[in-house]
Amino acid sequence: MQSFALLPRALPPWFRENARQLPWRQDRDPYRVLVSEIMLQQTRVEAVIGYYTRFLEAFPTVEALAAAPEDRLFKLWEGLGYYSRARNLQKAAQAIVRAGAFPSDLRSVRALSGVGPYTAGAICSICFDLPTSAVDGNVLRVAARYTNDATPVDLPAFRRSVAERLEAVYPSGACGEFTQALMELGATVCTPRSPKCADCPLREKCEGFAAGTAAALPVKSPKKEKRLVRKTVFLLWHGDEMALVRRKDSGLLAGMWSFPDVDEPLDAEGALRWAERAGVQPAALLEQTHRTHVFTHIRWEMDAFTILCGAETDAFVWRTPGEIRRSFALPTAFRIFLKETDV
Numbered sequence: 585m586q587s588f589a590l591l592p593r594a595l596p597p598w599f600r601e602n603a604r605q606l607p608w609r610q611d612r613d614p615y616r617v618l619v620s621e622i623m624l625q626q627t628r629v630e631a632v633i634g635y636y637t638r639f640l641e642a643f644p645t646v647e648a649l650a651a652a653p654e655d656r657l658f659k660l661w662e663g664l665g666y667y668s669r670a671r672n673l674q675k676a677a678q679a680i681v682r683a684g685a686f687p688s689d690l691r692s693v694r695a696l697s698g699v700g701p702y703t704a705g706a707i708c709s710i711c712f713d714l715p716t717s718a719v720d721g722n723v724l725r726v727a728a729r730y731t732n733d734a735t736p737v738d739l740p741a742f743r744r745s746v747a748e749r750l751e752a753v754y755p756s757g758a759c760g761e762f763t764q765a766l767m768e769l770g771a772t773v774c775t776p777r778s779p780k781c782a783d784c785p786l787r788e789k790c791e792g793f794a795a796g797t798a799a800a801l802p803v804k805s806p807k808k809e810k811r812l813v814r815k816t817v818f819l820l821w822h823g824d825e826m827a828l829v830r831r832k833d834s835g836l837l838a839g840m841w842s843f844p845d846v847d848e849p850l851d852a853e854g855a856l857r858w859a860e861r862a863g864v865q866p867a868a869l870l871e872q873t874h875r876t877h878v879f880t881h882i883r884w885e886m887d888a889f890t891i892l893c894g895a896e897t898d899a900f901v902w903r904t905p906g907e908i909r910r911s912f913a914l915p916t917a918f919r920i921f922l923k924e925t926d927v
């Protein structure tokens with residue numbers, strides 16, 4: 585099997601010439617690297633830059649993040665999705681503050697909330713110059729192509745094998761640069777579609793390029809069907825205000841604000857009966873809409889009922905759409921029900 589021995593010679597010089605200027609590359613501060621790596625999970629670099637900058641303006645230190653009110657944290661995270669990342673990031677910050685310093689070995693970094701093997705490997709190599717690989721989808725793709733390997737890259741055994749082979753060649757004293765160079769190659773040259781082999785520093789030794797199979801790799805296992813949840817969402821209006829609820833502390837979107845909802849499909853009559861039981865005196869059903877929202881493993885099919893109410897109840901918080909937009913971190917799954925015309 586093709587070894588990775590050439591990589592630490594070929595990639596760092598290429599990286600020095602071609603690295604994109606990204607805000608989190610300005611220093612090796614582990615707090616900043618942690619924030620960027622958590623934000624970059626499941627999210628594109630271009631989308632993260634603005635969030636990262638605003639987040640660090642609001643919470644410039646690990647202590648500031650540890651002490652942040654949850655609502656402020658979620659508001660700054662709004663639109664990035666996967667809100668459990670924000671909550672875990674704060675838990676990690678609190679653990680670091682309690683410990684008195686950022687941990688600097690792989691095991692302790694890995695023990696921080698929300699930090700998986702990839703993020704721990706990235707932090708330890710970039711910030712502490714340890715030979716710890718950070719194997720994400722980009723790196724798996726480069727490895728599969730470079731070695732012309734058609735093993736499904738999502739198999740844990742493949743990931744382990746890539747991590748071990750990389751760690752065997754990590755260049756002492758330049759571990760962080762090597763990690764970043766590999767990531768950068770996957771993100772900008774060895775891209776998912778149409779790899780730019782003509783610009784690649786690995787081209788001469790790349791077996792996928794030589795065999796003409798690069799574009800057909802990597803292979804992935806067939807996808808599992810997402811679990812379908814049929815929901816009913818209640819857009820309850822009283823005057824110019826809408827009802828919001830705080831979601832329970834566990835499960836998807838735990839602790840976030842949302843419109844009231846139930847995990848069952850109701851028809852119009854059922855929705856009005858629900859509103860009646862909720863004590864809001866439904867006076868008229870104004871509209872019924874349908875929306876789909878897809879999470880990593882779950883698909884929500886949502887029927888939403890816009891209901892004019894004759895009364896408010898303390899079970900909900902009532903705010904105008906403008907106030908909701910400004911002051912509440914409403915997850916996208918619910919934000920899609922706010923109309924441009926509602927102010």
Ligand code: SF4
Pocket residue numbers: 726729730773774775779780781782784785786787790791792793798
């Ligand atoms: S030569 Fe092409 S396939 Fe091989 S690593 Fe470079 S970009 Fe990827």
